[in-house]
Amino acid sequence: MSKASQIVNALLESDEPQDVNIEPDVSPESFIAHHADELDRETREGKLTPHSAQTTHYFYHRTLTYKDGRTPIQVRRNGQTKTWKTRPGEFRIPVKYGFREYFYITDKDAADWSVQPLPSKPKPEKIKKPKPVVNPSSLMPK
Secondary structure (H helix, E strand, C coil): CCHHHHHHHHHHHCCCCCCCCCCCCCCHHHHHHHHHHHHHHHHHHCECCHHHHHHCCEEEEEEEECCCCCCEEEEEECCCCEECCCCCCCEEEEEEECCCEEEEEEHHHHHHEECCCCCCCCCCCCCCCCCCCCCHHHHCCC
């Protein structure tokens, strides 16, 4: 038996440390199912999370639109997502917008961005101007 397997067996045989707070009524299956449901909900909503920040290439702004007033602003990834071991919830994504604009999406402004394409707003209706009413008798020569 190798030294590593002896250590693993010794750890498995020992009792759990006293400083670990595990709720006795939570089964691992229900915990995993709850966590998976939460990830699915975040994906459906297009929420920008640290996990989606690693894998997504295009981001859509929730409130700002292009000049047409309908299409949400879209930016694309321009490099690798920066994360920190000491601050696991924080991230910084370099993105490019347009021809020359570059900026970062951070965890602080992640709520303003979506990873799912947002639907375009409906086209505003044209305002119909009433045609002026011309009296035909005024056009007749006297």
